[in-house]
Amino acid sequence: MVVDASLINNLWIIIAALLVFTMTIAVGFLEVGELGDKFSRSIFKTILITGSAVFFMGLVGFNLAFAPTIGGLIGNPLYIGPFLGGFSTNTPGILGGVWWSMASGYFNTGLTTTTYFLFEAAFASVTLALVGVVALRRVKMRALLLYSAVYFIIIWAIPAAWIWNPTGWLYVMGMRDFAGGLVVHGAAGAAGLGILLQIWLEERSKGLKKSPHTATKISPGWLGLSILLLWIGWFGFNPGSVLAFNDSTLTVVITTFLAAAASMFSAMLFSYVSTKKVPDLLTSVNGILMGLIVITPLAGFVSPASATVLGILGGLLFTYANDWFAKRKWFSDPVGLLPEHLTGGIFGVLMIAFFTQNAFAAASGNATLPNGILFGGGSAALTQLGIEALGIIVVMATVFVLSFVTCAVIAKLVGGITTADNKRQRVR
Secondary structure: OOOOHHHHHHHHHHHHHHHHHHHHHHHHHHHHHHHOOOHHHHHHHHHHHHHHHHHHHHHHHHHHHHOOEEOOOEEOOOOOOHHHHOOOOOOOOOOOOOOHHHOOOOOOOOOOHHHHHHHHHHHHHHHHHHHHHHOOOOEOHHHHHHHHHHHHHHHOHHHHHHHOOOOOHHHHHOOOOOOOHHHHHHHHHHHHHHHHHHHHHHHHHOOOOOOOOOOOOOOHHHHHHHHHHHHHHHHHHOHHHHOOOOHHHHHHHHHHHHHHHHHHHHHHHHHHHHHOOOOOHHHHHHHHHHHHHHHHHHOOOOOHHHHHHHHHHHHHHHHHHHHHHHOOOOOOOOOOHHHHHHHHHHHHHHHHHHHOOHHHHHHOOOOOOOOOHHHOOHHHHHHHHHHHHHHHHHHHHHHHHHHHHHHHHHHHHHOOOEOHHHHHHOOO
């Protein structure tokens, strides 16, 4: 019996989407595990983010990110009606057919509109969950809810349209970001910086000379559960980004898991070298997470051995990035948005130009990527490095500005975005 490949692809991506959706709630568990915060607030926040992602992506965000773009800048908001075609029975990919970019002229994986929407809504959801770790004890819930509407419709959609949409200007230029080193992790860091700047401006206006520190209070059970769910969720996050079920999908599973394991050992080793203290649970968790982040943008472009090397580099990078960010006085980032997601995401994107092997990239649907500098790519690899660097600069600047402006406007509407908790540490 011949099995329809597109049917298998759709089934796999639906499963992958559900795995990615679990990651949003897992981020809430991570907050509980690291901060010992009240369970209800963290989980309520992540549930609101999940619901907001599906709603606002369905309203227009999906169109703006993944419909054919207008001038390569933003998807056509009118390509299909609100909520995947409104009441129409003829929307492509709903009762028959495929989403335009999944057809033979583009990615050729046969995904329907509904399947692809579910997958990308899950990605949008977990990205805001990462942004939201800086908001847990500092930002009013109503302010965060207003921010989420703007985030899913504009802030998240723009880098997705530029990099993941096959008609986006950065994609056409040749930039690649396999599963979101920039679209998810780096951009989450830039958005978080925009929120942190608004928080700091409000804290200064209250007489504070430095941002109140949020203490770590480890809850081993919740922390262990969170990294287990995140690691399992990444099985959908990276392998699902092949957008098909094939040999490359299974290779990406291996590169993802090897990078995480290598980074765990690396983080523990370099933490011991740096502090002379026996590594603890938090160090191992941060190491795993950093490895998963670093491999994300190039998991489908590299060999398992390269993934292992990248994981080792990720553990080292986290050790020193965490120390550097911890010394900053104008923000508190206790769950590691900046030293992990921002730093690891950007690092991983740049490593595309060093570690890519064209045979792996072609298998995952990215045949135009040249071999990396370390594999004889020469001038083509250097050009790729320039393209990736340009994308990082443009996306980071755009997302930061949009995030900060959004927070400033919301602050005017609701009388500041910060909670009353920040009034506790006024300078006397």
